[in-house]
Amino acid sequence: MKGQSLKIYVILYLVFLYAPIVLLPLFAFNSGTVIAFPLQGFTFGWFIEVFTTQALLEATRNSVFIAVSVAVLSTCFGLFAARAATRYNFPAKGGIVGFVMLPLVLPEIIVAVSLLVVLIQAGLSTGIWSVIAGHVLICTPFSIAILQGSFTNMDKSLEEAAVDLGETPLSTFRLVTLPLVAPGIIASLLICFTISLDEFIIAFFLSGNEPTLPVYIWGLLRFPARVPVIMALGTLLVALSIILLITAEYFRRRGLRRAGKRDVGGFL
Amino acid sequence: MARSFDLGRFLRRDETKGMVLIAPPFIYAVLLLAAPLAAIVLFSFWTQDFMTIDRSFTLSNYREAFTDPLYMELLSRSLRISLSVTAITVVLAFPVAYFVSFYVAPERKSLWLFLITIPFWTSYLIRVFLWRVILAYDGPVNGTLVGLGVIDEPLAWILYSANSVVITLAHAYAPFAILPIFVSLEKIDRSLHEAGRDLGENRVMVFLRVTLPLAMPGVLAAVLIVFIPTIGDYVTPRLVGGSDGTMIANMIQTQFMRLNNAPMGATLSVLAMLMVGFVSLVMILGTLRWTRGGKSK
Numbered sequence: 001m002k003g004q005s006l007k008i009y010v011i012l013y014l015v016f017l018y019a020p021i022v023l024l025p026l027f028a029f030n031s032g033t034v035i036a037f038p039l040q041g042f043t044f045g046w047f048i049e050v051f052t053t054q055a056l057l058e059a060t061r062n063s064v065f066i067a068v069s070v071a072v073l074s075t076c077f078g079l080f081a082a083r084a085a086t087r088y089n090f091p092a093k094g095g096i097v098g099f100v101m102l103p104l105v106l107p108e109i110i111v112a113v114s115l116l117v118v119l120i121q122a123g124l125s126t127g128i129w130s131v132i133a134g135h136v137l138i139c140t141p142f143s144i145a146i147l148q149g150s151f152t153n154m155d156k157s158l159e160e161a162a163v164d165l166g167e168t169p170l171s172t173f174r175l176v177t178l179p180l181v182a183p184g185i186i187a188s189l190l191i192c193f194t195i196s197l198d199e200f201i202i203a204f205f206l207s208g209n210e211p212t213l214p215v216y217i218w219g220l221l222r223f224p225a226r227v228p229v230i231m232a233l234g235t236l237l238v239a240l241s242i243i244l245l246i247t248a249e250y251f252r253r254r255g256l257r258r259a260g261k262r263d264v265g266g267f268l
Numbered sequence: 269m270a271r272s273f274d275l276g277r278f279l280r281r282d283e284t285k286g287m288v289l290i291a292p293p294f295i296y297a298v299l300l301l302a303a304p305l306a307a308i309v310l311f312s313f314w315t316q317d318f319m320t321i322d323r324s325f326t327l328s329n330y331r332e333a334f335t336d337p338l339y340m341e342l343l344s345r346s347l348r349i350s351l352s353v354t355a356i357t358v359v360l361a362f363p364v365a366y367f368v369s370f371y372v373a374p375e376r377k378s379l380w381l382f383l384i385t386i387p388f389w390t391s392y393l394i395r396v397f398l399w400r401v402i403l404a405y406d407g408p409v410n411g412t413l414v415g416l417g418v419i420d421e422p423l424a425w426i427l428y429s430a431n432s433v434v435i436t437l438a439h440a441y442a443p444f445a446i447l448p449i450f451v452s453l454e455k456i457d458r459s460l461h462e463a464g465r466d467l468g469e470n471r472v473m474v475f476l477r478v479t480l481p482l483a484m485p486g487v488l489a490a491v492l493i494v495f496i497p498t499i500g501d502y503v504t505p506r507l508v509g510g511s512d513g514t515m516i517a518n519m520i521q522t523q524f525m526r527l528n529n530a531p532m533g534a535t536l537s538v539l540a541m542l543m544v545g546f547v548s549l550v551m552i553l554g555t556l557r558w559t560r561g562g563k564s565k
Contacts, residue, residue, distance in 0.1 A: 003371050010367045013360065014383070017442060020398035021387045023408075027401075077293035088286025096290055100297045105492065107500025107544070109517045113537055114304035117311055117530060137300050140293055198391055201502055205524075217393050221507070227397075234394040241389045249382060 024238060027231040033224070046232035053229070059216035062128055063197055066212060070135040070196040071189045077136070078143025078188055079181075085144070086151040097144075104141040111137060112205040119206070126208035134202040139192040146191060150184025150255055183255025190248040194241055311534035321531065329535035339519070339536065346516040347543060349430055350499040353437040357494050358487060360438065361445035365486075366479075368446075369453035381450070385443050392440065396507050399436040403427040403508065428510025436504045441497075445490040452486025453479070481559055488555045492548055499544050516540050 028047070032040030050056060077100075084090070085097050103111060115134050119126055154177070162172040200214040207215050217233070220226045312329055315322045333339045368380045387395075402408055403426045410422035426432055456479065464474040502517040509515070516536060523533030 006363060006367050006371065010364050013364050016439065017384065017387050019402060020395045020439070021390060023398050023401060024390075024394065077296060080289045080291075081293045084286045084289035088282050088289065090283045090286035090290070093286070093290075096294050099302075100290075100293050102297070103301065105496045107497050107517070107540070109500040109502055109520060110305075110308075110537055110541060111301070113520060113524060113533060114308045115300065116524065117534065118304045118307050120530075121307065133300060137297065140296075144293075194389055198389075200393055204502075205521075214391065214393050217391070221393070221397060230394065230397070234391055237394070238390040242386060245382075245386065245389055 021238060024231055025235045027228060028235040030228070030231075033228060046228045047236075049229045050233050050236065056213075056216060056229075056233070059211050059213045062207075062210050063213040066128055066131050066135065066203075067193045067196040069132045070139055071193040073132070073136045074139035074143045074192045075147075075185060075188045077140045078147045079185070081140070081144045082147035082151050086148055087156075101141045101144065103138045108138065108199075108201040112202045115202070116205045126206045127210045128207070130206040130208070131203050131210075131212060134206050135196045135199055138199070138202070139195050142191055142195060143188040146188045146252075147181065147184050150181040153256065154180050180258060181255070183251040183258065186251045187248045187255070190244050190251075194244055197237075198241075308534045308537055311531050312538045314531045316529045316531050319528075329532055330539075332532070333535050333539060342514065342516045342519050343536075343539060343543060345430070345514075346499050346540070347547070349433055349437075349505075349513070349515060350495055351547075352434050353441065353498050354491055354495040356434065357438045357441050357445045358449075358490050361442060361490065362449055362487070365446045365449035365453055369450055381447070384446055388440075388443050393503060393507075395440065396436055396504050399432070399439065400427065400508050403432050403435065427508060428513065430509070430513045432508040432510075433505050433513040433515070436508050437498050437501060440504065441494045444493045448489035448493060449483060449486040452483045452489075456482045484555055484559050488552065491551055495551070496544055496548060500540060 026039060029042050029044070030039045031043040031045065081097065081100055085093070090096075111134065115130070115137075116126070119130055124130070158176055158180070159172055162176045163169070167175065198214065199212075200218065203212040203215050204218065211219070217230055220230050311321075313325050313327070315324075315326055315328060364384070368377055368384075372380050404410070405422050405424060405427065407427075409426065410419075413419045414422060426435070460478050460482075461474055464478050465471075469477065499515075500517045501515065502521060505513045505515040505518055509518075517540075520533050520536050520540070523529045523536065
């Protein structure tokens with residue numbers, strides 16, 4: 001009885017969650033230039049425009065370059081921090097790890113504005129590299145959260161066994177630890193890539209004259225005639241994110257299986 | 269020889285290894301987070317003198333911020349909107365987390381969580397923009413309501429107002445509320461419910477006296493995770509807020525980028541951070557006080 005009404009509520013809630021995403025492809029294939037109902041005819045035109053707009057491709061290139069760099073750098077930092085946090089004890093551990101995790105709960109505009117002020121004062125120009133610097137700051141906490149899970153799930157005695165059998169710390173790490181956390185590393189790379197690709201505020205403040213994709217989209221939103229192109233682009237991005245996420249989830253589960261743990265939840 | 273031996277032992281100590289490992293991310297955070305935040309605080313005590321910055325220490329920015337009704341209105345409105353968003357998001361999210369934790373079979377839980385998180389890994393800008401379409405005067409919400417005969421005229425107040433900002437943000441932060449509540453519900457020992465029932469409590473009382481108090485850490489986490497970032501949201505008020513839905517982040521951006529008044533922007537940033545910090549602290553202390561005695565976890 002109670003379960004039934006709760007279920008109806010949850011389904012309504014899912015409708016609310018998915019409402020915007022469902023509209024996206026509708027408008028992407030709609031031949032009318034106005035984003036409103038009723039829909040007009042069917043067209044692929046907007047998708048073609050996505051692939052032929054030079055500035056858009058340029059922005060995409062910037063974004064992908066930034067996202068790849070951020071994914072690699074954040075995951076390296078994440079590996080260091082997660083390893084330190086799960087394996088070793090050192091003074092002020094909670095404070096230090098908490099501080100590195102802080103960007104997770106700081107309003108992004110504060111991070112963006114404070115970095116901008118420092119860059120301008122230091123006389124440095126903004127651009128792709130400053131966006132990377134800012135994104136690494138906000139992605140590292142996510143990477144730590146994911147990798148901490150992998151390190152905690154790993155059976156410590158496997159490493160000890162390798163050392164007992166004569167492996168050096170370095171070869172132990174390479175032959176035992178790394179393969180066991182590899183799924184976590186891949187999940188972290190994908191999540192950081194996705195976050196960086198979608199991040200707007202920091203890129204808006206710090207990208208200078210090298211716009212990222214979200215910054216470019218933001219500029220387009222002011223021109224109603226260009227909005228259908230954004231819908232087509234959005235549809236492509238949704239499809240891409242879902243593929244990336246399913247891949248990340250697949251590797252996360254494989255990691256759990258390898259570590260011999262039962263699946264207890266999704267990301268975070 | 270003796271010295272190099274000591275160094276080797278020092279390097280092999282667990283404490284040292286931990287410190288060496290944590291050093292790169294920590295130093296990065298100090299350089300790119302702590303230093304810039306300190307710079308913002310410093311800036312807030314300086315003033316913009318046409319094209320240059322006057323570096324003499326003054327409180328005039330703060331005086332201006334507290335006396336100008338516009339700044340005060342934006343700060344208090346941001347707080348109001350953010351608190352409404354938090355309350356609505358968490359209240360709407362709780363039953364969903366409860367459902368997944370208590371009614372979904374264990375092996376299907378992760379699929380459900382996946383289903384809940386998918387919409388949020390898609391472009392934030394585009395999602396917010398689509399809410400503008402959904403809530404528009406001739407959009408689907410108004411269309412449906414008119415079609416059903418609930419209202420005669422499309423509602424004008426649901427777009428370009430504080431309401432549309434609240435709706436859009438409640439959507440944007442949904443998973444951040446559901447996940448922590450779900451995690452804390454999962455930790456609850458199910459036998460406590462049976463015990464409660466056996467001792468003669470009805471379902472509602474078991475929920476109020478067992479489930480809810482034990483889920484409070486998750487609820488608090490959800491509240492903070494939604495409240496803190498929403499107060500600084502820039503995109504949503506700009507796209508769907510209209511003039512009545514403008515928030516402090518929009519003013520901070522204007523000060524930095526348009527008015528070229530970085531010190532005033534810094535002052536507003538500091539005030540926003542202080543406000544967020546203060547309210548969060550009150551929430552944390554309030555919850556601790558409420559659940560005091562029952563050591564959860």
